[in-house]
Amino acid sequence: MTHPALRLITKENYDLPAPEVMSEAHRASVRSSEQLSFSFDDVEAQNGHRVEIVAMNSLHGKRLCELIMSSKPKVALDLRHVIRFDLPGTSREQVLSYFRATHTLYLRDPIPWHNLKRRDFIAGNMVxxxxxxxxxxxxxxSPVLLLVPKDEHVSLLTAYLNRVFSKRREGPWEISALH
Structure with missing residues (x-):
């Protein structure tokens, strides 16, 4: 049995009662505490791809945990050589538990920051x-959370990603620095 979710309203039928969308039997089977789910894929596609960059050198551990819980990243890519989560106000176990709670895939990919120049990020052709x-x-x-060592790396990575997105990505994107 199908139930119309939409119907055409014309001048001739605008005063007709709306059809029953959910039958009494189906309504009785739905508990009042049951959470219905909706697909937000189209909403995400309209808003575009989101990349959030966090400089870890000046971040308090409590703030990092708040950022993870509020942004709920799909992927957290750690671009630091030395992986440390023993920030003031948190621990490695706590940060990783926040990643688990938000179903975030945590990956490591150290970038050789010390070997790269500003031009490599802004105008370079290298990957x-x-x-x-x-x-x-x-x-x-989306969103993707990028963890970088220092504040200065945020602007370099933003320039690089904007350049790469302009060449290779279709649709809108947003790159933001989280503090």
Whole structure:
């Protein structure tokens, strides 16, 4: 049995009662505490792809946990050489538990920050990281959280991603720095 979700309203039938969308039998089978689910894929596609960059050197651990819970990233890509989550106010176990709670895939991909120049990010033709481009440009999962060592790396990575997105990504995108 199908139930119309939409109907055409014309001048002739605008005063007719609306059809029953959910039968009494189906309504009785739905508990009042039951959560109905909706697909938000189209909404995500309209808003575009979101990349959030966090500089870890100046971040408090509590703020990192708040960012993870509020943005609920699909992927967290750690671009630091030294992986440390023993920030003030948190621990490695706590941060990883927040990733598990939000179903975030945590990946490591250290970038050789010390070998790269500003021009490599802004005008260079080299690929900084295959994994970075794969997770941000090629995959459709959004948002992606990027963890970088220092504040200055945020602007460099933003310039690089904007350049790469302009060449290779269709649709809108947003790159933001989280503090």
């Amino acid at each position: 900084i990281s295959q994994r970075l481009e794969h997770e941000t440009v090629e995959r459709k999962q």
